[in-house]
Amino acid sequence: MAPSTAIVHLRHRLEVSAVGATVRPITVLDVGGTYLRWAAWSPEHGLGQVRSRPSPSRSRLPGAAVEDLQATLVDAMAEPVPPAGVAGVSFGAALDHRAGTVYASAPLWGASVRPFDLLGALRAARPDVRWHIVNDVTAALLHLADSPPARERRKILLATISTGIACRSIDQRTGDIPVDGCGLQGEIGHLPASVALDGVPVDLRCDCGHLGHVAAFSSGPGICRLAEVLRDREPERWNASPIGTRLASAETFEAALAAALDEGDPVATRLLDAAAGPVADVVRTALCLDPRIDLVAFTGGVATALGAHYRAAVLGHLERSGLYLTSQREPGWVRDRIMVCGPGQANGLVGAGLAAIAGEAA
Template structure:
């Protein structure tokens, strides 16, 4: 195996790239926009896929025994590497796509290793010395999409089902409420009422538009409304409004985190061997301690039956919000490639 591995983290918004050294160091990081359906609304999915393949292949140096690790933001078969769907990249499209074959066809000189981006982030997070004694670790990413994975640290294994999948929670049915009334929103995959429709980055923005429509007076008078009216981007405006303790911004974040709390509550109830639930992703990093406050508020008000009463800090000790770099899909792609993880 070569000493340095080219690694990519392909998400719905950006493609990140770096060199990964077998000792764990990442060097020469770069970032560029992903060829997604939102960036190229007139392109077909086949055209978007071709753009992706060309982008990845053309940026891999032509060196002997080149090895590439890819963290890919999609639901994929971890047995075969076949990509089933990627709502942030390709919208409603769900025809299976052999990404590895397409890459190998264009660059047969490269050894390609592909893992789901959440799997990659989990591999990096689970490798931390502080988690070496854990039985199981759950990692959930809240970004342009939402998914989670659980690894059994005792076996070094991420179990998958017959389709090679695990933890596609972003497309589980979910409910949300704003201004005292239910909300029904469409997910990027085309279905209504999925977790990602409310709790992903785009989902929170959609919730904000609903809140503005339902309570225009409150919105206009709020810090969040004033900041966005002044031209500040929504994500930055939400963070600043939360920093300034804007009540409407807190209400919005509470609505977005409620369905995430419901999934975590259920996971920890069903599998008490999960010693830590790690939250990562652009939304979590962008909102920082505000995100954890909102999430833990739900879990404090409604925790686990009996366990939360008898051991009030049981959930508190198991929920971790990471900072940038602590669960890095780029590093995880390198770990997977170095270990020869097949998918």
């Protein structure tokens, strides 16, 4: 990645770079708060075997210093890349694409906001490798943007709902993914939010350390925290519900929630409705401010796993409290813009490869 180059007109650069000789396989990596995944990728042959290992994160290694977690992560990222290779990185954090600097990652490093020169650290660990780094949502958006559901849309907003929450938008007419003065866009997980259950406010702390952020309620860990509040407030109802009985039988939370929603469990439905509220608030505001957004797509472990249930929860909020006049006069206008990506439809590994090709051509 050219240190001083912002990600603008990226799709145009991809189209230019795609003309000509076969591209050698690129090592693509996707770094999330839970897992580090990697594979070989090329435009001609797609992804090779995807391998993974747990990310060295604050939750997995709670006693480790942030600097040690970062050093361990750099070593883990550098290891799979072959000698003199090219690597495309999809990184789940608030980072400046122009310089490869990570400002913060609550799932990985908690409340730390000390800038970390990830690109510099990777180059020092493996100077033989040409590194190209983008935010994980940017990578997923690049893959989605050229897919049939998105290709003819003017502007696309992609939000990831996973261990963390963030979004990115692209203007398909120009290929522009705008960033601000810090090289950031769409850090919606750390916008202020509020949730109430039966009219009683819920106070939850985000992984970044602050109270009342969108991610505190709506991320994967946030939904788990909301579930604990619901259980503590109504233990008998919770224990008798499908989600409660499944969790009591040692099912994972993710599997129990999905199965309970499939069964029509009102407790699980209420939980997801509460968690989706802050996300719907962001979508409502985005569509109100920019009606040129023709597609709002969701990806990430939570949204993809829950699929139609997640879309229904977000739309429920937008239908009960939607856009002034538009939701009443043209109810399909909002509904037709909301989709949840299927598995592999917005793949950060593929997007990391596309960004690496663009960076090599820059």
